Amino acid sequence: MSVYDQYETVIGLEIHVQLNTNSKAFCTDDASFTDDPNTHISIVSLGHPGTLPRANKKQVESAVKLGLALGCTINKNSRFDRKNYFYADLPKGYQITQDAEPICLGGQVTIEVDGKEKQIRLHHIHMEEDAGKSIHDQDPDHSMIDLNRAGVPLLEIVSEPDLRSPEEVQALMSTIRRLVRYLGISDGNMEEGSVRADCNVSVRKWGVDEYGTRCEIKNVNSMRFAKKAVAYEAKRQVDLVERGGTVIQSTLDFNPETGVTTPLRTKEDAHDYRYFPDPDLPLIVLTDADIASIQAQMPELPSVLIPRFIAMGLTEYDAKVLTEDRKTVDYFKEIVQHTKHSKQAANWLLNTVKSWLNEQNKTIAAFPIAPKQLAAVIELVASNTVSAAAASQQLFPAMVKEPETNVQSLAKRLNLIQESDASNLEAFVDQAIAKFPDKVNAYQKGKKGLIGLFMGEVMRLSDGKANPKVANQLLRKKLEV
Ligand code: ADP
Ligand code: MG
Numbered sequence: 505m506s507v508y509d510q511y512e513t514v515i516g517l518e519i520h521v522q523l524n525t526n527s528k529a530f531c532t533d534d535a536s537f538t539d540d541p542n543t544h545i546s547i548v549s550l551g552h553p554g555t556l557p558r559a560n561k562k563q564v565e566s567a568v569k570l571g572l573a574l575g576c577t578i579n580k581n582s583r584f585d586r587k588n589y590f591y592a593d594l595p596k597g598y599q600i601t602q603d604a605e606p607i608c609l610g611g612q613v614t615i616e617v618d619g620k621e622k623q624i625r626l627h628h629i630h631m632e633e634d635a636g637k638s639i640h641d642q643d644p645d646h647s648m649i650d651l652n653r654a655g656v657p658l659l660e661i662v663s664e665p666d667l668r669s670p671e672e673v674q675a676l677m678s679t680i681r682r683l684v685r686y687l688g689i690s691d692g693n694m695e696e697g698s699v700r701a702d703c704n705v706s707v708r709k710w711g712v713d714e715y716g717t718r719c720e721i722k723n724v725n726s727m728r729f730a731k732k733a734v735a736y737e738a739k740r741q742v743d744l745v746e747r748g749g750t751v752i753q754s755t756l757d758f759n760p761e762t763g764v765t766t767p768l769r770t771k772e773d774a775h776d777y778r779y780f781p782d783p784d785l786p787l788i789v790l791t792d793a794d795i796a797s798i799q800a801q802m803p804e805l806p807s808v809l810i811p812r813f814i815a816m817g818l819t820e821y822d823a824k825v826l827t828e829d830r831k832t833v834d835y836f837k838e839i840v841q842h843t844k845h846s847k848q849a850a851n852w853l854l855n856t857v858k859s860w861l862n863e864q865n866k867t868i869a870a871f872p873i874a875p876k877q878l879a880a881v882i883e884l885v886a887s888n889t890v891s892a893a894a895a896s897q898q899l900f901p902a903m904v905k906e907p908e909t910n911v912q913s914l915a916k917r918l919n920l921i922q923e924s925d926a927s928n929l930e931a932f933v934d935q936a937i938a939k940f941p942d943k944v945n946a947y948q949k950g951k952k953g954l955i956g957l958f959m960g961e962v963m964r965l966s967d968g969k970a971n972p973k974v975a976n977q978l979l980r981k982k983l984e985v
Pocket of ligand 2: 518
C-alpha cells in the first residue's frame, strides 16, 4: 500500500460565476467581455470618490434563481459588505461582497462520478463584484491594468468540504456550469473566466475525524486544471506531512504549464479584511411575492424533466442527454406537441439533428427546421409512408435546404413515398411468386427463409418503394395458401 493511500483528500470549492447581465453590478457600465481594454469604465468602475453604487436587479434575480435551483433557503434580508484590501486592480480599495448575510443559505448539488450520484452540501451563495485585471506580460517594465472587469457581477457558490477527489471537483464545476447556462444567468464560458474556482484542499489520515489544515488554490479557470491542481496539492501535502512537516494555511497559485502550486501568501483571516456593511447600499429585501415571481420566470429543471421524459418512453440516457441543454429541451417539447412518438423525437434530436449541427458547427438555436416540420417527418415514418432510412438520408438533407416546404410534398417530389396500398402491391407480389415456382414449392415445404428472395423481387419490381411490412404480409398470405 502506497503512503498516499493512507490519506484522504478533502476539498471545498468556492465557485465564481460571472453573470450575463447587460450592466455591471453597481453602475450602468457595459458588463460584457471585450479585448479592448478600459473601454467599459465610468467614474464608478474607476472608484472615484463621491460616486455611489446602485444594486443590479438582475444580479439579485439571478442569485435567487440559482438558489432556488439548488434548494437553498433564500435570505429575505441580505446585505452587501465591504471587504477591504489594497490591490492595484481594485481602485476603491474594497470589494463589495456579502459576508454576514448572503442571499442564499444552505442547499446542495447532486454530482455524478462513474455513474454514482453524490450530494455536495452548499454553505451559501453570495453576490459580489469582480476586480479588474492586472496584465504582466505586455510590457517589460510595467504592469498594465484593465478595469473593464471591475464591478462585473458575480455569484460565489461556497461548498462545504464534501468533495473527496479531483474527479468530484471536476463534476461539481461542470454541474454548476451546466446549471447556470440552463438557467440563462451566465454564458458559462470558462476560457473568458465566466466560471472559475478557488479550490481548498487538505489531507487527513483515514479514520481521523478532524479536517487537516487547508490551502486554497486561487482562480482555477478550467476543469482539467482544477483536477490537476488538486491532485498535485494533495500529494504535496502528504509528502510534507510524511517528512514531518506541517501544512501552513496559505493561498496558492497553480501554474498549468508546470502543473505546480506555489504560495502567493499565507492566508489572511476574515478580520484582516475588516468586513463591514456597505453604508452606500440598502438592504436587499425580498418578499414571498418577489421570490414567487422570480421562480415563475425559471425554466423547468432537468430534475423535473428527466422523470417526465422517461415516463414518456425515453431511456434514462436519452432523457439526461436531452436535458443538458435548455434550447434542446424547448425544441423537444415543441415536437411532441405535434406527434405522440416521443421516443422517435428524441432519437431524431440526438442522432440525425445532432450530427448535422456538429458538422455545421451550429447550435440548435440556429437549426433551420421547425419542430412542427420534424414532427411531420416522424409521423411519415411512423405511418410507414417513408422508410426510416429514406427519411434521415434523403428527406432530412432536403428539408434543411427547404425548411418551409410541406414535408409530404417534398417526400413526394423526392419519390420517397412507399407503396403501402395493398391492391397496388398485389401485382408485384403475384409477379414475384410467378417467377419462382420451384421456390414456392420449397417454401411451402418449410424453407421459410425463402421469403427474403420474394421480398427482394418485390422491392426490385417496385423500385424499392414497396412498404416492406405490407409486402411481407401479403407475400406470406399468398405463399401459405
Ligand atoms: P473562510 O471563511 O476563511 O473563507 P470557510 O470556512 O468559509 O473559510 O471555507 C472556505 C472554503 O474552504 C469552503 O469551500 C470550505 O468548504 C472549504 N474548507 C474549509 N475547511 C476546509 C478543510 N479543512 N479542507 C478543505 N476545504 C476546506
Ligand atoms: Mg472564503
